[in-house]
Amino acid sequence: MLAFLQRVALSTGLSLSVSVTAAPQADPIRVGSVSTLTGPGSTVAWRAAKAYFDAVNAAGGVKGRRIEYEVLDDRADPQTARQAGMRLVNDPGVVALAGGSSVMECAVNHANYAQAGLMSIPGGGVDRFCFESPAIAPVNAGPYVSTANALTFARDVLKHERLCVVAPALPGMVEPFREAVERWSAARKAKPPAMDIYELAEPLDKVIRRVSLHGCHAVVYAGPDGPAIDWIKTARPAMPDADQVFLTSAYTNGVLRAVGSAGDGIFVLAEFEPWSGSSLQLLDWRRLMLNNNVEASSLSQGGYLAAQVLVKVMRGIDGPINRASVTKALQNMQPIANPLVDEPFVFGPGRQHQPHRSAIPMRLSEGRWRVFHPQWIRLSTAPVTTPAAGKSPPASSSHIPNGR
Known part of the structure; x- marks a missing residue:
């Protein structure tokens, strides 16, 4: 001690x-x-x-x-x-x-x-x-920046073109999600992802049928852990060919225990040094x-x-x-660096603050959360460069967690 x-x-x-x-x-x-x-x-x-x-x-x-x-x-x-x-x-x-x-x-x-x-x-x-x-x-980083980072991950790392965003209609969060997706699409000059923001009382099978009509190659689910668990259990069997990407709220042992083998292969974004490493x-x-x-x-x-x-x-x-x-x-204050995050924290005198804008993509595999992509995905207008096989990403733009 x-x-x-x-x-x-x-x-x-x-x-x-x-x-x-x-x-x-x-x-x-x-x-x-x-x-x-x-x-x-x-x-x-x-x-x-x-x-x-x-x-x-x-x-x-x-x-x-x-x-x-x-x-x-x-x-x-x-x-x-x-x-x-x-x-x-x-x-x-x-x-x-x-x-x-x-x-x-x-x-x-x-x-x-x-x-x-x-x-x-x-x-x-x-x-x-x-x-x-x-x-x-x-x-x-928060749900809106992380939604944009999830789209970047799906497009640049998983190499998917047809993207969908799904989120429950939580109070005060509907428009920010729409704006985050619109900003990402405009900045990347990419085709806007299909969006489906549904009421929590709506049957999930009905939502999934509606989302499936878009032929999604990857679905970014931008909801908290409870609805995310229900989505994983229901959507994975119904959309087996679509990669499912979740925000950091789903990166928990509770989600892992709740979904079991049904969650094998899903992705989540860790906003800090992956805690399961x-x-x-x-x-x-x-x-x-x-x-x-x-x-x-x-x-x-x-x-x-x-x-x-x-x-x-x-x-x-x-x-x-x-x-x-x-x-x-x-x-x-001067920026404060910390090994648990990609970017230094600074409060500062601004009218608004978003000091942290990064995430590490994780994957659920054989009952464990594992680092899938060793580079931080950082909110940016530039595409993420995936390192060639056998090569490490440049130290100036990457953070490689030790526990993979």
Whole structure:
């Protein structure tokens, strides 16, 4: 445990002159989060963030001050999310938000956060306002960028021309998905993929019959893990010749257990260093998750990264750590690189933020998630160049995970 806390201290810039067992004496630094803890779309991102903050506290805190993490449950309900957000906004002791994840919290609270100068670093941004607000910068790529990356993967790596996009009609997400697909098609000068956005109450066999009429060579399914499981079980037998590509929400052990052999051959996009691998980059994250009984997933990676970014930024503040100083530090920060992601994280002063835009394609094979394509797929107008057989991709544009 001591060795792990030493690594945490080094990664966050903490001084090891502070005893790892001594509790900081100063008032705590208060960090908040609005997350879905119960109800549809409940998430583990906040638990990973809490585990990281707890480890930092055990190593002496930040400048002798422990982090007090307040997590509020939005229950997947807009009114509850608004009340939770305003509770944090109106509490001047809360310096920032970090590690949260919710299907609609950003949409409900983004304007209030911006007005109050309360910055948020979600561990898993979902709705479009997570990526279109001056006060919010998620560490993940999110569903819209990942949909575009999935189309790039299907076209450039799998070499498919006839592409389809399917998604459930989730509140606030229909138009962003359409816009993401339209932007991808325009940028690539490619034939627009056929799109089918269906109501969750609609029978899947009816949706599949409709999608099958397009003769899809590859289907990008842009829905969360629950509907994705139903789609895999139903669509794979009905469309055996179409490759099925899913977003990072389907890259979980829960999906693997639920679909069994029916999922063999599906693709998913890992937005961070593939958590199911064994690369050295995962060592500290995995040990922390195991010690705190947090599920290994992209969401727990996101919560961990969000907490780590905030700690590093706060550690670099010269003077009092409060809401105003943390906001200023985030807006003026230098990019922070991390081996779990392809691109450095930076918040900055912009009107909107999308610091992470990459993914690693994985494939489910013989009951295991395996790296399928060792290069990061990064949102871009340029086609992805697939390395020739026997050759490694150039180091300047690739990241090769060790655990394949």
